[in-house]
Amino acid sequence: MSHIRIKSIHHKLVLTVVSIMLLLAAVTAGLVYYYEAKQAHDQTEKTLNQLLDTVSLTASIAAYSKNEQIAQDVLSGLLKNTVVQRVEIKSDEGFSLSQERQSLPIGTSVVKNLISPFNVGEVIGRVSLHASANYNREKAIQSAIFSIITSVSLIALTTLIILWQVKRQVSAPLSYVSNTLHAIEAGSVKRIPLLNSHKRDELGRLGGDINALLDTLGSQFDAERVLRKKVEVAEQQLRHIYNSSSAGLFVLDEQGELLNYNSTFTRILDNTEQANESLTTNDVFKRLLSQQDEFAILIKQALGSYQLEAHDFPLVEAGRSAPRWMHCLLSKMVDSSGDIVLEGVIFDVTERVHNEEIIKREAHYDHLTGMLRRNPAKMQFESYITNNPSANASFLLLDLDGFKQVNDIYGHHAGDQVLSIVAERLFKCVRASDVICRLGGDEFLIILMNDHDVNLKSEVANKILDSISQPISLDSDELVSVGVSIGMTDLRISQSTHFETLIKDADQVMYEVKNGGKNSYQIKA
Amino acid sequence: MFGLLVWTSYFKPMKFITLSLLLLFTSPLLADIVVIGNLQNSNPVMSARDVQEIYMGRKRALADNAIAYPIDNSDLRKEFYRYLTHRPIAQINAYWARLKFSGHRAPPEILLDTKGIISKVKANKNAIAYINDQYVEESEVRILFVIKESDEPYQN
Numbered sequence: 067m068s069h070i071r072i073k074s075i076h077h078k079l080v081l082t083v084v085s086i087m088l089l090l091a092a093v094t095a096g097l098v099y100y101y102e103a104k105q106a107h108d109q110t111e112k113t114l115n116q117l118l119d120t121v122s123l124t125a126s127i128a129a130y131s132k133n134e135q136i137a138q139d140v141l142s143g144l145l146k147n148t149v150v151q152r153v154e155i156k157s158d159e160g161f162s163l164s165q166e167r168q169s170l171p172i173g174t175s176v177v178k179n180l181i182s183p184f185n186v187g188e189v190i191g192r193v194s195l196h197a198s199a200n201y202n203r204e205k206a207i208q209s210a211i212f213s214i215i216t217s218v219s220l221i222a223l224t225t226l227i228i229l230w231q232v233k234r235q236v237s238a239p240l241s242y243v244s245n246t247l248h249a250i251e252a253g254s255v256k257r258i259p260l261l262n263s264h265k266r267d268e269l270g271r272l273g274g275d276i277n278a279l280l281d282t283l284g285s286q287f288d289a290e291r292v293l294r295k296k297v298e299v300a301e302q303q304l305r306h307i308y309n310s311s312s313a314g315l316f317v318l319d320e321q322g323e324l325l326n327y328n329s330t331f332t333r334i335l336d337n338t339e340q341a342n343e344s345l346t347t348n349d350v351f352k353r354l355l356s357q358q359d360e361f362a363i364l365i366k367q368a369l370g371s372y373q374l375e376a377h378d379f380p381l382v383e384a385g386r387s388a389p390r391w392m393h394c395l396l397s398k399m400v401d402s403s404g405d406i407v408l409e410g411v412i413f414d415v416t417e418r419v420h421n422e423e424i425i426k427r428e429a430h431y432d433h434l435t436g437m438l439r440r441n442p443a444k445m446q447f448e449s450y451i452t453n454n455p456s457a458n459a460s461f462l463l464l465d466l467d468g469f470k471q472v473n474d475i476y477g478h479h480a481g482d483q484v485l486s487i488v489a490e491r492l493f494k495c496v497r498a499s500d501v502i503c504r505l506g507g508d509e510f511l512i513i514l515m516n517d518h519d520v521n522l523k524s525e526v527a528n529k530i531l532d533s534i535s536q537p538i539s540l541d542s543d544e545l546v547s548v549g550v551s552i553g554m555t556d557l558r559i560s561q562s563t564h565f566e567t568l569i570k571d572a573d574q575v576m577y578e579v580k581n582g583g584k585n586s587y588q589i590k591a
Numbered sequence: 592m593f594g595l596l597v598w599t600s601y602f603k604p605m606k607f608i609t610l611s612l613l614l615l616f617t618s619p620l621l622a623d624i625v626v627i628g629n630l631q632n633s634n635p636v637m638s639a640r641d642v643q644e645i646y647m648g649r650k651r652a653l654a655d656n657a658i659a660y661p662i663d664n665s666d667l668r669k670e671f672y673r674y675l676t677h678r679p680i681a682q683i684n685a686y687w688a689r690l691k692f693s694g695h696r697a698p699p700e701i702l703l704d705t706k707g708i709i710s711k712v713k714a715n716k717n718a719i720a721y722i723n724d725q726y727v728e729e730s731e732v733r734i735l736f737v738i739k740e741s742d743e744p745y746q747n
Binding site for chain 2: 124127130131132133135136139183184185186
């Protein structure tokens with residue numbers, strides 16, 4: 067409730083009414099003065115005309131006979147009337163006379179032609195009568211003053227009666243209602259007492275309506291209080307769920323800016339950068355994810371669809387060799403204010419991804435040599451050829467010479483040791499992009515990817531022959547030696563991209579080497 | 592005819608007055624009235640307006656600046672003034688009464704017999720009078736203006 071000092075409605079009313087009353091009185095006086103001045107003028111003119119009519123015959127005779135004595139008599143006669151200020155009489159062929167009371171300003175004037183008494187219509191002179199200007203004005207002022215006194219007294223009396231009645235019947239009860247209502251606090255049980263004399267009029271209804279509104283307001287206050295309490299509890303529960311969730315929950319805007327997140331989200335991210343305390347969660351999030359092109363793509367996908375989009379991301383952290391993995395789900399939502407936001411969930415799936423990696427590794431790689439198995443090698447080759455249709459690749463099929471003897475003499479364990487060392491040496495002879503595969507037993511396949519150099523096969527084969535022929539020291543400190551027979555072909559020579567065909571061709575050449583003295587290489591003709 | 596009756600009634604008034612009045616009203620015949628002046632009066636012939644102004648006192652002088660001396664003929668006065676001013680004798684008398692009161696002007700002298708009028712005109716060079724046309728002798732007086740008995744009253 068405001069405490070501004072309010073002006074009484076009744077005082078304002080009195081002020082307004084009195085001002086209007088004075089204005090009205092002034093206007094009335096002005097109108098009366100104007101009207102009376104006009105009336106006085108007309109009246110004077112009428113009087114002057116009547117005077118002229120009275121003397122016109124005598125004046126005509128004076129003018130006709132050019133008799134100044136009669137004319138002077140007429141003038142003095144006219145001047146005896148108080149209205150008349152100045153008189154002139156003129157005979158066209160004779161005299162021109164005038165008489166004047168005082169030298170005062172002239173108001174109304176009347177002129178009359180003198181007609182010959184014997185010749186009808188012949189003008190023989192003129193009489194003019196002038197009334198004093200003051201005469202009209204005084205008459206008008208007197209009338210105006212009288213009218214002002216009358217109207218002001220009437221209006222004032224009426225105004226006083228009306229104001230008194232308005233105060234008694236409207237202003238005072240209204241002030242009472244207003245002041246009472248002003249003192250009532252919202253939601254309190256106080257109400258406006260009903261006025262006995264206004265039970266059946268608008269004021270009574272106003273009081274009743276205000277009380278009804280206050281009742282409604284009070285019950286709404288209570289209902290809202292209860293509701294707010296409920297909402298608070300529900301909100302706390304939801305917040306608890308949100309914060310204690312094992313998933314990291316967050317909200318992004320369309321530009322990928324972090325708007326909101328729970329404590330799990332912070333915990334997951336903070337694990338990655340615990341050393342750097344000065345960075346906020348937002349900074350960390352942005353730095354980690356802004357490096358990820360896939361994340362930008364995921365945001366785009368989520369904005370473009372109404373489905374849940376999911377992707378796994380590695381979080382590369384300083385001082386840790388293996389990345390941690392995050393599984394991230396994003397979905398587009400429209401929030402309460404109509405803006406588009408992205409709701410996201412992240413889980414730390416490092417453990418799971420790690421296990422998957424192990425399983426994948428066991429499925430794809432030979433445990434002993436760390437080489438690819440046959441099928442994964444085939445898939446890698448086929449995917450390479452699909453992506454690079456014009457590229458060439460060389461197939462080197464290797465078979466160890468003298469491995470069976472080592473196995474027979476020194477046992478399987480020694481055999482495994484030889485295979486492991488041979489594998490290490492082979493890895494050193496090729497580029498990282500080349501494929502090395504253990505086809506089985508002591509048989510290996512090397513695929514030289516993107517081999518456009520005609521001499522590369524021979525160079526690699528020579529390197530391999532040289533590397534494998536070096537003595538191998540076993541765990542039992544004994545030295546053994548093995549050789550290798552290499553059959554080679556490439557896509558151009560075999561005129562095929564078929565994996566099995568290429569292996570078959572290389573295999574044939576390899577047998578030719580075996581039959582021709584071993585420990586050498588040969589290229590398919 | 593009218594002139595003759597007036598003339599007779601003039602000489603035997605008591606005896607003929609009834610007859611003359613009777614004749615006056617039964618017979619509309621009226622004689623012409625002639626305005627005459629002295630033979631020596633050398634002014635041009637007068638207009639009806641000139642005659643009116645001289646007789647009503649608006650003008651005193653004749654064309655030659657001599658002060659005119661108008662004479663009224665008691666026999667023809669009523670007709671004469673009716674012709675000149677369109678007014679009855681009573682009003683003419685009232686008019687002169689006002690002028691006389693102011694002390695400035697006197698009305699024309701009224702003479703009763705035509706002979707006396709003619710001799711006065713013959714004797715006064717500036718005299719002007721009016722008489723019945725049958726008494727006019729052009730060797731004695733000069734004719735200044737003629738009012739025919741059929742003339743409507745003068746109206747300027």
